[in-house]
Amino acid sequence: MLEIRNLHARVDDRDVLKGIDLSIGPGEVHAIMGPNGSGKSTLAYVLAGREGYEVTEGSIRYQGNDLLDLAIEERAREGVFLAFQYPVEIPGVTGTTFLRTAVNALRKHRGEKELDAMQFVKYVRKKQSELNISDDMLRRPVNVGFSGGEKKRNEILQMALLEPTFAVLDETDSGLDIDALKTVADGVNALRDPTRSMLVITHYQRLLDYIVPDYVHVLAGGRIIKSGGKELALELEKEGYGALTGAVAA
Amino acid sequence: MSRQITTEFPFVDRFDELSAGLPGAGLDWLDKIRRESLDRFNRLALPSTRVEAWKYTNLNELAKTPFDIVGTSAEPTSIDLSALGVSRSGPVHRLVFANGSYSAALSDAGKFPEGIVVTNLADALTTHGDLVRPHLERISALEGQPLLALNTAFMMNGYVVVVDDGVCLEDPVELIFVSDTATPTSVHPRNLIVAGTGSRIVLSETHVGYGPSEYWSNPVTEVVVAPEATVTHHKIQQESANAFHLANTRVTLAGKGSYRAFLISMGARLARCEIEVSLEGEGADCQLDGIYLARDKQHTDITTRIAHTSPGGSSRQVFKGVLDDHSRGVFQGQVSVSPDAQRTEGHQLNKTLLLSDDAEIDTKPELEIYADDVKCSHGAAVGQLDEMELFYLRSRGLDADSARQVLIRAFIAEVVEPIEEGQFRDHLNEMIDAWLSHGSVFEEVSA
Numbered sequence: 001m002l003e004i005r006n007l008h009a010r011v012d013d014r015d016v017l018k019g020i021d022l023s024i025g026p027g028e029v030h031a032i033m034g035p036n037g038s039g040k041s042t043l044a045y046v047l048a049g050r051e052g053y054e055v056t057e058g059s060i061r062y063q064g065n066d067l068l069d070l071a072i073e074e075r076a077r078e079g080v081f082l083a084f085q086y087p088v089e090i091p092g093v094t095g096t097t098f099l100r101t102a103v104n105a106l107r108k109h110r111g112e113k114e115l116d117a118m119q120f121v122k123y124v125r126k127k128q129s130e131l132n133i134s135d136d137m138l139r140r141p142v143n144v145g146f147s148g149g150e151k152k153r154n155e156i157l158q159m160a161l162l163e164p165t166f167a168v169l170d171e172t173d174s175g176l177d178i179d180a181l182k183t184v185a186d187g188v189n190a191l192r193d194p195t196r197s198m199l200v201i202t203h204y205q206r207l208l209d210y211i212v213p214d215y216v217h218v219l220a221g222g223r224i225i226k227s228g229g230k231e232l233a234l235e236l237e238k239e240g241y242g243a244l245t246g247a248v249a250a
Numbered sequence: 251m252s253r254q255i256t257t258e259f260p261f262v263d264r265f266d267e268l269s270a271g272l273p274g275a276g277l278d279w280l281d282k283i284r285r286e287s288l289d290r291f292n293r294l295a296l297p298s299t300r301v302e303a304w305k306y307t308n309l310n311e312l313a314k315t316p317f318d319i320v321g322t323s324a325e326p327t328s329i330d331l332s333a334l335g336v337s338r339s340g341p342v343h344r345l346v347f348a349n350g351s352y353s354a355a356l357s358d359a360g361k362f363p364e365g366i367v368v369t370n371l372a373d374a375l376t377t378h379g380d381l382v383r384p385h386l387e388r389i390s391a392l393e394g395q396p397l398l399a400l401n402t403a404f405m406m407n408g409y410v411v412v413v414d415d416g417v418c419l420e421d422p423v424e425l426i427f428v429s430d431t432a433t434p435t436s437v438h439p440r441n442l443i444v445a446g447t448g449s450r451i452v453l454s455e456t457h458v459g460y461g462p463s464e465y466w467s468n469p470v471t472e473v474v475v476a477p478e479a480t481v482t483h484h485k486i487q488q489e490s491a492n493a494f495h496l497a498n499t500r501v502t503l504a505g506k507g508s509y510r511a512f513l514i515s516m517g518a519r520l521a522r523c524e525i526e527v528s529l530e531g532e533g534a535d536c537q538l539d540g541i542y543l544a545r546d547k548q549h550t551d552i553t554t555r556i557a558h559t560s561p562g563g564s565s566r567q568v569f570k571g572v573l574d575d576h577s578r579g580v581f582q583g584q585v586s587v588s589p590d591a592q593r594t595e596g597h598q599l600n601k602t603l604l605l606s607d608d609a610e611i612d613t614k615p616e617l618e619i620y621a622d623d624v625k626c627s628h629g630a631a632v633g634q635l636d637e638m639e640l641f642y643l644r645s646r647g648l649d650a651d652s653a654r655q656v657l658i659r660a661f662i663a664e665v666v667e668p669i670e671e672g673q674f675r676d677h678l679n680e681m682i683d684a685w686l687s688h689g690s691v692f693e694e695v696s697a
Contacts, residue, residue: 001465017321017446033575047644048641048645049640050635050645051641071649071650072641072644072645073644073645073647073648073649073650075645075646075654076644076645076647082645082646084645087642088639088641088642090639090642090643090657090660091659091660091666092657092659092660092661092663093656093659093660098643098646098656101642101646101648101652101656102647104650105646105647105648105649106647109647156501158646162646162647200500207530
């Protein structure tokens with residue numbers, strides 16, 4: 001489904017990713033853990049296609065195609081979704097308008113009929129209640145004045161509506177208390193599907209108690225230095241990153 | 251460089267010949283103010299950028315164009331007005347002025363309730379001369395206003411709206427000014443709104459142009475608001491790409507009188523909309539909002555002057571602009587508070603979005619406060635589209651153009667959404683959407 005080969009990437013003239021190899025099969029959930037500055041978020045942005053994140057070497061193949069050839073929106077339309085670590089506030093655009101525009105952009109791409117306002121309300125209502133998202137939240141401008149938990153729930157709602165094939169969750173646990181974390185994790189788990197792969201990026205093992213991965217990779221210094229099953233996360237929690245990287249964990 | 255730009259407009263030399271065909275010809279008092287104004291214009295000429303109020307708007311190109319005045323009988327044919335009107339339902343009240351003349355054929359005034367006169371200046375001078383005269387005389391005597399003087403000298407048919415005390419009309423009165431000429435032509439419409447005590451009226455004014463030629467629209471509008479009256483005045487400046495639009499609106503408000511204006515300035519190669527509001531009565535209220543959209547090499551200028559001269563008045567202004575390509579915007583907003591105007595509230599905000607590195611905005615807020623018990627504020631901001639917001643939208647499947655449009659719409663929405671008149675708001679949104687998708691309603695009509 002996703003094949004990353006020898007990926008090198010540069011941000012602001014600084015080499016951040018220094019040769020990443022990663023294969024993710026259909027329906028698999030992979031976790032990437034690593035200390036601050038190891039390149040976790042850079043990998044997320046490179047996958048989504050953010051400008052300024054320059055791939056200098058290597059390749060990413062997604063469903064048999066070269067992902068790096070696709071524009072940001074083309075990746076989204078082909079089913080790549082990034083849940084942002086810091087969801088962006090968009091003043092003046094209401095949640096409903098934003099979600100409907102996004103859903104319709106994808107439906108149009110797939111040759112499906114676009115949803116009108118009434119149809120969209122029906123479509124969103126069910127997923128909305130599962131994630132404990134109030135109508136009021138959707139009436140407000142996107143993410144403006146939202147708490148950390150509201151922003152992350154809003155990301156997962158977008159994921160639920162856009163039904164991606166490959167989702168990257170970038171530090172979805174950061175800034176969440178335990179209740180919010182459970183809500184978000186339940187939302188993610190409800191979306192686990194044999195045809196949907198996920199890459200869960202986190203600094204802490206805690207999230208992986210709730211979203212249990214099939215594989216865990218440790219990223220340090222721009223490379224994957226160790227891979228294993230879900231027990232690797234527990235090992236890291238006990239030993240710290242320092243034991244693996246030979247340096248003091250950040 | 252001189253403070254004046256001398257001009258050689260052919261029509262100015264033909265005053266004697268032309269004035270015989272202008273509204274009110276033969277009225278001695280009107281003839282007198284026309285001649286005085288002509289002398290004043292000849293003395294003042296056009297202001298150069300050395301004049302502070304014109305520092306950012308250069309009239310050299312206008313001065314070089316050989317503008318004339320066409321015969322009053324020239325009526326445009328085959329103009330489709332259906333896309334220009336604001337009314338979608340309900341009764342239509344529409345006056346159309348084409349190339350400086352009232353077009354009875356294109357107008358549909360409809361039926362007005364008792365106590366409302368909506369007519370053209372030429373007729374008003376005949377039927378309501380005593381009412382019109384003091385207003386025309388008063389502002390025509392103002393010094394230092396060359397464009398006002400030129401308009402007065404050649405004043406052409408515009409609208410006259412008189413609302414009696416206590417009379418209200420909720421349906422908008424549509425006032426459409428059309429230019430369609432084959433040679434460089436100037437028009438100088440003169441408009442007058444007089445709202446009686448406690449009356450209410452909504453006016454929707456549109457300026458458009460067709461035809462291959464350059465033209466110059468130089469309208470002057472006087473608005474007189476009696477105590478507790480409310481005048482709502484929407485204006486759409488959608489002149490053709492060959493046009494110069496220099497408009498001057500002067501408003502006086504009596505006690506608890508209210509003037510609510512919304513301006514969209516999106517047409518013309520060079521546009522300047524000047525609005526001057528004098529809050530003369532206690533507790534008067536004024537709200538001026540608007541948007542300016544420009545691209546290519548368009549120049550768009552909004553200049554407002556709000557004078558608080560009585561206590562307890564309030565004024566609010568929000569102007570937002572979107573500038574693309576090599577366009578240039580100017581916002582000059584002056585708010586003055588006299589020593590007597592205690593308890594004044596005056597707020598002003600100007601925000602501009604620059605879509606291109608070559609676009610430019612000059613924004614100049616000016617507060618002159620001589621009273622001590624006032625609440626006044628002003629703000630100006632210039633920005634670009636946020637890269638992170640664009641990325642976020644695109645990462646959800648919106649293409650780059652759509653993402654830009656969503657963000658520009660959101661920027662403008664703050665000033666458009668509060669508009670209470672739904673039909674006007676819908677019309678405005680359609681025009682904005684057309685502009686964003688690189689067309690304009692006007693181009694679609696003429697195609």
